[in-house]
Amino acid sequence: MRVLYVLWNYPQISETYIATEIGFAQKCGIEVHVWTNESRHDIAPQCMVHHGLLSEAIAAVGPDLVHIHYLVVAKRHLHEIPAGIPVTIRGHSFDWSPSAARELGEQSAVKRLYLYPHFVAAMGGHPKAFALPVAYDRGAQFPAVS
Numbered sequence: 001m002r003v004l005y006v007l008w009n010y011p012q013i014s015e016t017y018i019a020t021e022i023g024f025a026q027k028c029g030i031e032v033h034v035w036t037n038e039s040r041h042d043i044a045p046q047c048m049v050h051h052g053l054l055s056e057a058i059a060a061v062g063p064d065l066v067h068i069h070y071l072v073v074a075k076r077h078l079h080e081i082p083a084g085i086p087v088t089i090r091g092h093s094f095d096w097s098p099s100a101a102r103e104l105g106e107q108s109a110v111k112r113l114y115l116y117p118h119f120v121a122a123m124g125g126h127p128k129a130f131a132l133p134v135a136y137d138r139g140a141q142f143p144a145v146s
Contacts, residue, residue, distance in 0.1 A: 002031040004063035006054065008073050010036040011043040018069060020135040021090075022046050033061045054080045071095040074104050081109060090132070091115045098122055105129065 022032050032047040035057035050057035054077055066087045068074040074089045081087055087109045096119055105113050105128045117131040
C-alpha cells in the first residue's frame with residue numbers, strides 16, 4: 001500500500017506525532033510519501049518528500065490513499081485530489097471546528113476523520129468520526145529524572 005501524506009510543513013521538529021505516525025505506518029509495510037508546501041527545518045525526512053504542485057505529487061506517487069493532517073489543510077486541498085482516491089483526515093486542536101469537521105465528513109472522498117476523543121463526542125455520532133489520541137513513540141520518551 002502506498003500513502004501520500006499531505007502536510008503543511010514537513011519535516012518539523014515540533015511535530016513528533018506526525019513522525020511517529022509515519023514511522024508506525026512504515027513498520028507496518030506501508031510505503032509513505034509526503035507532499036508539503038513548506039520545509040522550514042534542516043531535518044532528515046523519513047520518506048520521500050514532494051514539493052511543487054499537489055497534482056504532480058499524486059501523479060508521481062500513485063497513492064492508494066491520501067492522508068491529510070489538519071482540517072484547514074484538508075479544506076484547502078481536498079478539491080485537488082482526483083476522484084477515486086480515498087482520503088482520511090487527522091484533525092488536531094488548533095484547527096478544531098465542528099462545522100468544518102462535519103463539512104469535510106460529508107465529502108464522498110473522505111472515508112474517515114481521525115479526531116481527539118472529545119471532538120468525536122462533539123460530532124454527535126458522525127459515522128466517519130473516529131477517536132484517536134495523539135501518537136507518541138515510547139522509545140523516544142524517557143521518565144523524568146528526580
